[in-house]
Amino acid sequence: MPVESMIASYPANEKVMKSEKELSFAKYSGAGNDFILIDNRSPHELNWPLIAKQLCHRKEGIGADGLILLELSDRASFRLRFFNSDGSEAEMCGNGARTAVHFAASLGIQTKNFYTLQTKERILEARLKDQGIEISLGEVLDIQWHEEIELNGQPWRFAYLNTGVPHVVHFASDIESFPLLAIGSMIRHHEAFKPNGTNFNVVKLHHTHIEVRTFERGVEDETLACGTGVAASALAASVLHGLKSPIQVHVKSGDILEVNFTLHHKKPQKLTLLGPVKRLFDGVFTLSV
Template structure:
């Protein structure tokens, strides 16, 4: 049996997308999903997403890390599955869909150069502010640390240390390193589940932008990642409550193919 798949990427964060409205793939088959995500023996991707039907919504987003396990919310993945639904003809210029962390809204900003997706993230109601770090959940948990600059900085080694320390070893956390660069912030990410540095992380840049607002008072940030540029804007009510969080950036179709099951 052959499985039709589609490959998308959002600022270098790459995903395998499958139209699973007819349940052609068993979401409990961890080994199959891990195999499809394998970069040597499968299609290869930071994660896999299933687009499924959901009553009262345009679709349901099911996201799986490359280890085959269903994961928490992925911001770049959310933008890519919205682009996927747009290309399938399920939606037009806006959408409301359901993910593991609840309802999300998105807008399709189609220009001549590329397809931009603006994705609304969940409100934040609790932040942990330490002496040299911030810890918050933006759909996925993120430990944010500011560094002087990213020149020769080893995101993999430093991120792996934090992700596997006594506090986070069991459940894991994503780790973001942030530096200021002119009127933008640069963000690098060690991502749990992938267990490696990724080119970009949507929930991570949201966490980084919110953390940076405590240092600059800004509520809108241009963000530079290894995979490209993103924008985050939000309304900061107080130090523990953030709402109207929008993540905007490109979501690009790469190719389609068939995978032998």
């Protein structure tokens, strides 16, 4: 059922409100990654980090992994700002960007099924396809295929790469019983990745596909999918274990994402992410300003 109205936040001891502002939103899922999307093309000068924390709260808000603002751009079809559920602003979000393309189309931003997206650091491309929405992820940075740190007094081996945001990729034979929250939190805050931290993915290899679970920085928990993490995991599976593009990636939600790329001397190129997007509901929330 659509959310009709919601109070974002009022201090318990506040008796008089100066004013109220209503904002429309759409709630989306990108392969299980859920987001609140707001049309901010007529900019609202608000405390977006605080609003993101309030709206994304699973018990006292709408509930989401992140908040996405769609804004005007003089360099692309539109500009995106990504806020994690803890209020931090992210450089990029793969599944979030895919949901934003669907949202843009619903707002009447039509470019014959082809869009360009301005993120904090990149200009990306996106296409609407029968199988879902596909986005390019741009250049892969900071690639380290064979890394090792000490964790709980033991050596810990992994791949590290930035597919828009930083990711650690670790392979395991059993990812269902893998202690993702404990290990993910330790890796995310490890000295080796300070000051900004990293996301963590644990991957199970199959002959024709991979399975991935992800602990996301900024959400500080496991998410049902992570687009940039899926891409990082697929690249590591190809370079380190010989899987060929395109790679099907099974995520926690049960959905399947497809990662396409080419490799040149182990350097990824033409990296794209394709998968399903669902518009869950629309609503309006009210906040005091």
